[in-house]
Amino acid sequence: MSPYGTCSHLGGGQEHDAMPRNMTLMREAGIEWARADFSWSGIERPQGTWNFEHLDRVVKNAEEQGIHILPILDYSTSWASPSYKNPELWLEYVRRTVTHFKDKIRYWEVWNEQNLRNFWGDTPDPEEYAKFLRKTYLTIKEIDPELLVVYGGLAGVPAEFYEKSLQAGAGEFFDVMNIHPYRGGLVSQQAVKHFKEDIQKFHDLTVRYCGKTKPLWITEMGWATPPVLGQNSRYFISGVIEKLFPNGIPGKIAAVWDMHYPPSMGLNDAMWKKMLPENADFELFPIEKTAALDPKTFPVLVLPPGEDFPVTYADEIRNYVKNGGTLILHGGVPFYYQMVRGEDGYWVRPEKNPYAGSLSRSFRVRVLTWWTDKGTPEHTPLELAPNVSESLAKYPAEKLQGGRFFSDSE
Template structure:
């Protein structure tokens, strides 16, 4: 036992000390180079962004999938066993499964990041694993202390819970989470001052992080973790700019709360499904999503990204998230991950951007041995580019070819990695680093942004999300979109929108939202609420407005004073027809910055 380990045990309760001493695993004997308070380098101080997250359903497969991940160059795994499995009864500690997980990760040269949670059944309010309050917070302190004392040589990064703002915490509030964060931070740092404590939320819930910090979590975390699944899904409809804005929104929130703005940002879950059985189109879409998730995250300032997941699960919908199928065959997404790691190496550095053929995406990175330019086109478009010299072209399957000088290359929605980037283009990209991205327009100084809906929407700072949930209607030279109540699961009762982040940066609270609408059938009553993203999460009514009963177009306007348009679920506001008897048409939506703070509603003819 090293002096550092003895000191760590000294602050534990006698019960915890006995548990640790009775089951010390040989793999956790201190090794030369362990981090100590006198500044020995952290062996897990690894710049690699390449991570995989594993859920509970398939976590036991790590002996096989860790090897597969190590083979392609994945350096981080997010996985751990919950409190109730490690300490099933008070005073009983079962370490072997977690010991084996940690030892296997080490054997495969993979860094493990773990989480504290959920509740031990004997310590919870109702004998379950999610319901608060904890009977005695000392139980939680002992659990955190025991975990850090046992694994501090191997695990340096610990998340407090998983998606506390989601379905994994019952009877819980931001105040509950803030207390848990404080207790975890203090207990962990007593054992290992070099331990890093992360706060974590489902989706991209900046508002919940803000509330937890204000509730007492300030200055008690070392990194932030988000799970922006919906923001990734929005890329299929051109959501790159909103995705790229996430890191900035987090740093603005930190600044507003007087927290460190350079704190590391992690994405510890993000993913997209593919069909269980091989399917060319479905597999390609997942591979594209995976590539964009890593490329955009690195470009926008996220330090580490964990794709969910290595293998499975399907959740009964004939699709799953894994880069490896249930039969252990690799998916195209696995090949895409390998292709990116091979080209970009373990320390990719974002250098700048290029506007490819006036609309195509281009992101320059310093790769393994040279500059690498990632390129693709927005959905439904193609851009053709040429270069003054030969360049290398790597596709997501790992295929490597040469594009001759002057030869055209057609960009599609599938990312390509270009090597041997001409020096003049690399300089242009570097010169643009830190400047606003060009795609979608410049709305930073605009007074109003809008979208005109029709057979083809015309967007000027507002974009409809999930276009397929509405129907296109054309009459003569005009067209508009109509709610579709026949859609399954009620999807057709919502018309969702996203606003350009330049127009509504974090801190923009007073907005005026106007919809130009009419009844689909004048004799059928129709109307809507507006749901919007606020400082306290998504909010709905009571703000219902009925559309007048005629064939004219009408303007319905709402004013909100607590907006927080960061795209937590991939959208900022929506017209909700849940209370409407009939369908309605939508011709235009507008968003204006308001100087008033009174929330109101009204309707008027244009």
């Protein structure tokens, strides 16, 4: 059996619509696992009405392609939130869901990233998760002792959270351990160096508290596809400049090329020429030199595409804007992640507290997401600009969805 899988939102939205085709592609690629939310709120709605049709389609398609589903029992409903404080209602959902699929699905994951407040729905508490896991485990085993329970995938490699849950008795109530050891892609070289050490910690803790080793699964890992460069960036940057400078830029464009700032490593002169307006007059600078930029000489500064930014230079960039400079940001939500200088001199995204909410707000950029702001939609159809639509012609426009939104509120 292939050990490779995808983590996909197969139960709803655009990924559900694209599921048959995507599962065919997965099978062709030798991928035999798909991890997906079997969320309570998608099954029982309204309260007392149970509907598995959308998940039946997922399981049927998976069977046809020879793909194993790893379902996640997770999240809360409006009438039972947070779930761990409503055990009777939660366990009723568990019983109905596991019973419905027990002959087709062998492994069951209990929650997702319970060490993060946004997912747990309350202050993360390893002792509470241990109690929650125990109740869920026993319920699943009552239905069928041969079913296997997977510890909820932890965000990162939080050995302290895991150990405290084991000290609270969690070790008896799972068959497979589960982590999400994201390394942060190109911006976390330091984290990559510690990967083996981090994994070993979890193995050692399992043996210490459980008296034996247990399988350790990685059910989320990786990083985003690199931001679209070249033609898409040119459309975007050119459009912004045309709006702001209809008579042309009264000076040069400053762009970043810095070998210690991973998002810009590959953005040499030739690459920036593809991204900036045709025949643009520009000059490249390392990130630390941007502090000395004069907006009169360089009225436009374009940062590398991406969502990471070295926090040390926030004041300099902010002053550049205050002094009249135009800052162009593309390739994601600006200033979404902070970067700190690593031990080898490279800027990296920290594993703990990587988000830079206060930084983005200091630039008057506020972002709303469904997992942090109640009432924000999880998926909203996108309307693409004509030029961008050309470059994304292979994607049906009606299938493209947005899940993060800018706001002018404080």
